[in-house]
Amino acid sequence: MRISIKEAGKILATVVGAAQSAVGVLAAIAAYILYSDFFGLQAWLNVTTEFVPLYMLILIVFGFFSIISGLFLLAERSEAP
């Protein structure tokens, strides 16, 4: 079975899109875990309490952009002929 360059590109877009969306979701979950300090994450990452809101903001913004960007790539696959 031969795969054309176009098909390979679509598969790559799907894999990368899914991975990026998953990374975005994990970033949002990590923001919550960091806030709640489940599993002693703040100590494990050497994060002091005063910097927690900053790290949360970074993770949430990063997560938001990653999810949207990943979804665009996934939508690309479903729309392509």
Next chain:
Amino acid sequence: MKMKRELGLFDAVMMGLSGAIGFEIFVLLDYAYFSLAGSDMILALLLGGLINLLIMFSYCELGAAIPEVGGEYTYTKAAYGGIVAFISGSLRWLASVFVAALAALTFARQLSYLFLRVSPALQGVVSAQTPLIAMIVIVTLAALDVKGVKKVGPLIVTVFLAIFAIFLVGGLWRGLTPPEVFSKPLHEGLSGVFAATAYVFPMFFGMRALVAGAVQIKDPGKNVPRAILLSALLIVPLYFSVAYVAVGVLQGGDGPLLNVAAEEIFGVAGAVLFAIAGMVASLSALGTSIAVQSSIARGMSRDGYMPKILLSVHRRYKTPYVATIAGSLLIMVLSAVGAVEFLGYAASFGSILVFALVNLSLLKLRSKKPYLKRPFKTPLYPFTPIAGFIMSLVLLVSPIFLGDLNAVSALVSGLGLMALVLLTYYLRMVGRYRVQVALGGISLGIGIFTALMTYLIKTGFVPITLPPVSLYALIFISVISILAGVLNVTAHTSKIS
């Protein structure tokens, strides 16, 4: 499909009351009493009722003249169209999301209070996991909404009216100390009253549910304004007397104001009854808010302001599952923060801004469409809508002048979200492909920055110590972000021009 008009004046008043009387009274009075205004809070409720009445006059005129689905969004669209309607719809949507998050947290708090009274050993666990409980409740109700389970609003309001009546009679029977008002210096007292009014204002504006339901009301030209005015006039003495009795019987105690007051009057049974009532009210409000945000998002999606995917309907349950799930995710993030006071202000500010726009829409429509059939005309026009507009702005800024940090963070976050909303509007107007390319650029930038930071941390140029597994995670993230950036940028560059 047009809905059948089958509700009379009584049903319409009940609709307004069931919209207004809800979980807010179980949560908003606490901060208003303990931190903002003390006993002057009862004056804040009177002032709130008065301002609400001013604004409701505008709703009466617009609701009777344009009795269509969409409420505020429809009025601003008729008056201004374009971006003002979009802002109004977005603010209304954001306010629903904030209210839903607040309702979820209120449920968790009331559950914690219930355990404090019936099983103190478990209370510590419940209290520590308030945001988690709130998130579980949101997921459950979102799932029920997707499955199309109906709500029981009018029944709940009848039960609440009975509970509040028992509370008032019990409080008066037990005897109370009349609350001391204006005990502070005038300027301090007044600013506290205004800040508390802004904070408790969400207790009133649920009655605009009546405007949204105007399409089901018989003879809307007469019944909608009458029902709005009647519910606005009934709600003020009810709230005032409940707050008066609660403050009057309070003798210290730790916990939500109404629960503690009910415990003073009826003992543990009162505390448990009010905790259960608070939980039921919160669940009902959460379910309604999830449905309302979904309905607004779909309305805006139909008009091309939001992605068409929000209109998707579930194959099996025939419900708008994408809009429900998308909004519920945001509600979960907000409730995870766990800040009740922040959410109270955020919900209030969003709706107050919508009220300001509704008053402006009334002024605009009077000049733009003078011959529009108006079964009800706002008395003392144009002073009433102008006063409504000015009072909305006063409520918006008064907590800021008081230096309340919760209000400042709510306003700053609100402005940030509005900036995001406006950005979305313009990106939407310039087309999806440009947005995709822009996001590709952002992804590429994030990827390159992450790769650079990983290299600098690894070589010791940046003095951050991370576990080795974090470095591998950063490398993975940078590779994925760079690849996604390149794919998004190249995907549609040729289509833009």
